[in-house]
Amino acid sequence: MSENAEIARLQAENAALRRRIAEQDDDRQRLERLLQTTIDHVDSVIYLRDATGTFTHINDTYEKMTGLSRENVIGRRDSDVFPKEVYEAFRVADRQVVEGLATVTQEELLPQEDGMHVFRSYKFPVLDAAGRLIAQGGISTDLTKQRRAEASLQATRSLLQAIVENAPLAILATDAAHKYVLVSNEAARQVGRTPAEVLGKRVPQILPPGAAEAMMDTTTQVFRSGGTLVLEQTVPWEGSTKVFLTHMFPIRNDDGEIDAVGTVATDVTDMRRAEGEHLRLQEEIIRAQRSTLLELSTPIIPIAEGVLAVPLIGAIDHERNQQIAGAVLERITATRAAVVILDLTGVRQIDPAIVDALMQTVRAMRMLGAEAVLTGISPELARVMADLDAPLRRLTVRQTLQHGIGHALTRIRERKTGNRRIAAGEHGA
Known part of the structure; x- marks a missing residue:
């Protein structure tokens, strides 16, 4: 083969070799872009280091979590990037990966702006076909939010449990x-x-x-x-x-x-029972107070022997009329009163039914031997009494309390005089 032919052959082989190298370089770059794009889309910290511990790859999350750019990390070691206390904590697991050629899982702490963050890290060896270490990889997931949420949940559970157990x-x-x-x-x-x-x-x-x-x-x-x-x-x-x-x-x-x-x-059983008892006692007190007020509002005044005056003031309802009747009839029996003056000067309005009931009281007084004298009747009350069917002829009515007292004293004198005459006649006989 001539020299020119040999040169041509060598040039052709060199050209083919350069093409293969270029193709391999293109493939390497495609793989590099594929690797970088893939790890950049993972929401965990990912990094690769060569056998000497020098960073060759980091992803976007690594930059975000550490605050370090690729330019400040690629080509450097942990000791060049992190504080000594952080780097020395990392070295323990790194040494286990290199020496044991096995994956190591551990939790690691990394200071952040909002405090210390907890990461679960998976560190693994990258081996060649012969099983030799050619790189180290790491994937770290930030567990801080999860741990804080777990701590908060546990605190809430503890609080709830304490409430449930002790409330x-x-x-x-x-x-x-x-x-x-x-x-x-x-x-x-x-x-x-x-x-x-x-x-x-x-x-x-x-x-x-x-x-x-x-x-x-x-x-x-x-x-x-x-x-x-x-x-x-x-x-x-x-x-x-x-x-x-x-x-x-x-x-x-x-x-x-x-x-x-x-x-x-x-x-609330006991509380409701206590409330019921309190209400019952309160009602008893109210009834007692009402009875006392009725008694105070219906004074029975002895004017002379055998004469009682009952000045009535204010409104008279059924309950008060019953109280008046009971009190007056009881006093007549106790004092043997002969004349009872019911003074109505202070009564301006009264229901017809109450007037009728009052007339029944007057009849009951008469049955006990006492004469009822009504005084101080207003024009309105007179009209109501006139409209009643009850007979009024036997009622003794005087214009004022003074006139009523005068009538009562006269009746008492007459009764005493009559009694003396009867006694004298019996004595003469």
Whole structure:
């Protein structure tokens, strides 16, 4: 082969080699872009380092989490990028990967602007076909939000548990099948059980029949309406009744569906009984006060021996008329009064039915041997009395109290004189 031919062959081989190198370089760049694009779309920290520990790749999340750009990381080591205390914590797992050629999982701490963040890191070796280490990879997921949420949830659960265990209230929840899914100590105590003995049981297995039906009915209402229900219930309970002030509300899942109905019930039986007793005593006091006021408003004044004056003031209703009649008739019997003056000067208005009842009192006084004298009758009262069917001829009426007293004293003198004459006649005989 001539020299020129050999040169041409070598040039052709070199050209083919350059094409293959260019193609391989294009393939490498495509793979590089594919790798970088892929890891940039993962919401976890991803990085690759060569066998010497030098960074070759990081993704966008790495930059975001660490605040370090690719230019400040690629081509450098952990010791060049992170503080010593952080880097030394990383080295422990890195050494295990290099020495054991195995994946290592651990939690790592990384300081951030809002405090220390917790990452779960998977560190793994990258091996060649011969099983030799050519790179180290790492994927770290930020668990901080999850851990904070878990801590918050645990705190909430602890708080709820403390309330459920210690609140002096019956706190419980039942599902659609009327099974208990939450029971406080007080709720269990009221039925003579422990929470463990109640949980998972159906309401009819725990409550007396009447109380069970009442609770299931109201629970069903909340399931159907989806609203809160507040009511006071009187339910049969072991041969008696109990009164509960009950608040019922829906408990929804993340999809907004009602999983259970919560109930907070307060046993107000003793309080309602105390209120009833207080009301009864209050009514007794009111009746006693009213009776005292009626007595004070109906004074019976002895004018002379055998003469009583009863000045009536204000409105007279049926109850007061009854009191007046009882008091006057009782005093007539006690004092043997012969004349009773009913002074109506202070009475301006009176119902016809009360006037009629007052006339019946006058007739009762006459039956006890006492003469009734009415004084101070107003024109309005006179018209009412005139319209009554009751006979008025036997009524003794005087214009004023003074005239009535004069009449009464005259009648007493006449009665005494008559008695003396009768006594003298009997003596002469």
